[in-house]
Amino acid sequence: xxxxxxxxxxxxxxxxxxxxxxxxxxxxxxxxxxxxxxxxxxxxxxxxxxxxxxxxxxxxxxxxxxxxxxxxxxxxxxxxxxxxxxxxxxxxxxxxxxxxxxxxxxxxxxxxxxxxxxxxxxxxxxxxxxxxxxxxxxxxxxxxxxxxxxxxxxxxxxxxxxxxxxxxxxxxxxxxxxxxxxxxxxxxxxxxxxxxxxxxxxxxxxxxxxxxxxxxxxxxxxxxxxxxxxxxxxxxxxxxxxxxxxxxxxxxx
Amino acid sequence: xxxxxxxxxxxxxxxxxxxxxxxxxxxxxxxxxxxxxxxxxxxxxxxxxxxxxxxxxxxxxxxxxxxxxxxxxxxxxxxxxxxxxxxxxxxxxxxxxxxxxxxxxxxxxxxxxxxxxxxxxxxxxxxxxxxxxxxxxxxxxxxxxxxxxxxxxxxxxxxxxxxxxxxxxxxxxxxxxxxxxxxxxxxxx
Ligand SMILES: [Cu+2]
Numbered sequence: 102x103x104x105x106x107x108x109x110x111x112x113x114x115x116x117x118x119x120x121x122x123x124x125x126x127x128x129x130x131x132x133x134x135x136x137x138x139x140x141x142x143x144x145x146x147x148x149x150x151x152x153x154x155x156x157x158x159x160x161x162x163x164x165x166x167x168x169x170x171x172x173x174x175x176x177x178x179x180x181x182x183x184x185x186x187x188x189x190x191x192x193x194x195x196x197x198x199x200x201x202x203x204x205x206x207x208x209x210x211x212x213x214x215x216x217x218x219x220x221x222x223x224x225x226x227x228x229x230x231x232x233x234x235x236x237x238x239x240x241x242x243x244x245x246x247x248x249x250x251x252x253x254x255x256x257x258x259x260x261x262x263x264x265x266x267x268x269x270x271x272x273x274x275x276x277x278x279x280x281x282x283x284x285x286x287x288x289x290x291x292x293x294x295x296x297x298x299x300x301x302x303x304x305x306x307x308x309x310x311x312x313x314x315x316x317x318x319x320x321x322x323x324x325x326x327x328x329x330x331x332x333x334x335x336x337x338x339x340x341x342x343x344x345x346x347x348x349x350x351x352x353x354x
Numbered sequence: 355x356x357x358x359x360x361x362x363x364x365x366x367x368x369x370x371x372x373x374x375x376x377x378x379x380x381x382x383x384x385x386x387x388x389x390x391x392x393x394x395x396x397x398x399x400x401x402x403x404x405x406x407x408x409x410x411x412x413x414x415x416x417x418x419x420x421x422x423x424x425x426x427x428x429x430x431x432x433x434x435x436x437x438x439x440x441x442x443x444x445x446x447x448x449x450x451x452x453x454x455x456x457x458x459x460x461x462x463x464x465x466x467x468x469x470x471x472x473x474x475x476x477x478x479x480x481x482x483x484x485x486x487x488x489x490x491x492x493x494x495x496x497x498x499x500x501x502x503x504x505x506x507x508x509x510x511x512x513x514x515x516x517x518x519x520x521x522x523x524x525x526x527x528x529x530x531x532x533x534x535x536x537x538x539x540x541x542x543x
Binding site (some may be wrong): 106117180230232233235236238244273274276277278302303304306308309310311312315317318319320321336337338 | 386392411412413414416418424442443445447449454479480481482483484485506509510511542543
């Protein structure tokens, strides 16, 4: 007996037309090849949330494809992590503690002083500009958080790669993500000490990459309230939707 | 009893074609019955979905490309190399937890790595770092997601800034399956 037991919307095939020169790639939500029965070893594929080549127009639809319910090929959630993906649990600092000091300098060469930002919640993150993966993902979350929060918030980014992140490089990078974001730098010893005061750390790693050394670093986002109290830590993978309510809560203090 | 069947068909509205058209596969005569593996193309079939490249912030020349790779064949394969005219080098990278080195050998700050003060220890997550890998295994019938914080295709020496809304060509080379060239949209991510 044969039956359709796989969602055809999940069939998305890259098809190799011939072995050599002409690799033919076909990605389709309903598929160039419809699976009429399960591929025994194939894991379920998540419902279509995004498609490669969003700028490519859908192919013309021939009539008479029985039983096919065409999904929306471009949505929802284009390019975003799958909606069902598990999010890490934020860690409340209980009891809240005075935010450890950041004896570091801004890209303008000023010593950073928390007291200047009393009255504004701070989102603090440690990272580096040569990181194309984790850091921009986190900064993207911060950008989205700031946009959605609707309350004043100050983002502070501490470089863990002061050798390559000169003040100019650092500020140009941050300006891409948000207005008025503060970049902090210093000597490695100072930066490491600051990171450790937040339970974080970092270290250079030689990976053999053509990109040069990488910097392994903790990837938490720290939330500091209007009174300078460190109240919560958001692990990597936290979403803006998790941070925004916390931010609003402390904005109402 | 045959338990599986693949039937090529052209289906409504949703076919998205990247690079070369898929019509050749859809319109060419095909066996009415095929097994789950090895019949969809020489060397196997890998599907690529959700591909995107991260736009480069100003001043940076590295980027990352993400996608979901699904090995629709019955035999193991692997992504072994990647190339793109958009960057000098493309590497397959994995992000993994980095074990803290002893303070004296961190090479940072002259062995400054003191123990975290009491009260903060244990609060933080692990250090995460990226490193190149020789190949990305694609187990038979399995699906591997390249995503921030896990695997990515690292673009190094990006020639021109990658702007949101642009596209780049990326060629994936596999151990067994024939190479695939796809057009990848650039997004701010
Ligand atoms: Cu990388």
